[in-house]
Amino acid sequence: MFDLFDQRERFSDVECAIYGKVETVSIASLNLLWKPTAGLIRFVLAVTKRGPIILMCSDLNQDPVAALELYCTRVRIETMFDMLKNLMGVFHYRFWTKSLERHSRKPRKNKDLKKPTSGEQMGKIRLCFAAYERFVMIGSIALGLLQLISIKYEKSVWKEFKGFLRTKSRKLPSERTVKFVIADLLVRDLFSIAPGAVIRVIQGYIFTKKIVEPEGQWSESKPKLKSTVIET
Template identity: 30%
Template sequence: MSSLCVELIDAGSYIILDAYFASKELIEELRKHNLRLITRVRISPLGKHPLPTPPLKRSRGRPRIWGKSVKLRDLFDEKDCFTKETLLLYGKMVTLRYRAIDLHWDCPLQRVRFVLAVWPEGKQIILLSTDVTLSATEILTAYSWLFQIEVTFRNLIQLLSGFSYRFWIKDMTPTQGWPKDLILSRYPKKHQQQVQTKVEAMERFVLILAMALAVLQLVSLEMPMTIWKDFPHWFRTLPCNGYPSEQIVLLTLAEQRKRILAKSTSGLLSDKILNYSIAIHETVESGAFCHMKPTV
């Protein structure tokens, strides 16, 4: 992840990631290239206070590099230090309590800003920002933008089965569970080429379905009334913004696909495929089925 961020993102940019990527190694690599990280951390990490002013006379032993440790979870008990405010998060107004505190976490020389937030239902989260100049509300708002990516992933998975590919090669020895160490250089060249071909096929599969999802979104934005008019099912309530979801657009296009394709130019491949499928269907229904070759 750090290699991708360094390669594709300009210096000075902000990177928003989920709790899986909250690691000291990632922060260290991003800091080398002047990249800022906003992420969520677990509820049980330890922060370090800055070192106090050293005494005039140095004591024996190795000098300390960290200050006093503090459990971030315990800071939720100091309710008087929290601020209550209503923010626009995840597309709606949310009233929550939050608190910001600057501590050392990955480096004894640089601090990070922790934001402790308590949601209306009582859920507690801790966010981390390597940019200590950001306010707590800015960090909370920026992290809420990550939800937009999650919605896209959900549609790709549940609506279009965008990650339903399979990865196996018959020539390779099967492993128990997911392989923990998939380093191509340790395999023969034949297997390396097969793995690269599989990865390329999976990337193309996901990319094509991402393009299909973009088409559904464009149709929803540009032709909402047409979609609602041809929608084959019934909804008890309609969305307040008036735009159909990607699933509604998909169901409408699936219901109207024959009529849409019938209007296509006769020279298009889709028209030939449709005519062939209709001919096969009519032949099967008549009981006089015979083998037909497509004319494409």
């Protein structure tokens, strides 16, 4: 496959965004039979400042420049997924419904998978999947808010930051730094004498309330929390 790079007549020079920087690359594309798939696969060959690269695509009409640019954006995508998983915990959901059939984590054959037997089960499964998506979406919005706070309130974040950094890798605080600062501010506000309105509502749910029983004795009780259940 690398012998194709010696056939310079196949390549054309174009401008392409490589990892956020525009540069001139030599690029070519051709559809070849790929034995593992028993069909045609589009191969994109490119020579950048980082060296030669070969990409594979199942779309036989894929524009080679677009394929290369999309591949180079994977760093930002992987970084975002790393933040969503390890910082925000958006993939730690535990939603389930009895309408989903039990399966092995690694089924050997797709034909062994069981499907819902009724329309009612399918409706409950859709609600369960919708809960997955909403949970991830809310976490994504929260991550975006951390990034927005980092951009708009950079100086305030660094001023309130009480942790230790050996060296600052960049001017803007990271999402993790912003989360650390906000968490610390919320805890301080939670136990302050005059908390904000939102914290007062949270305190009403967290802290126990003392009530007087008919006998005149004090007892502690916690307010009941309303919870949304997908399925009973």
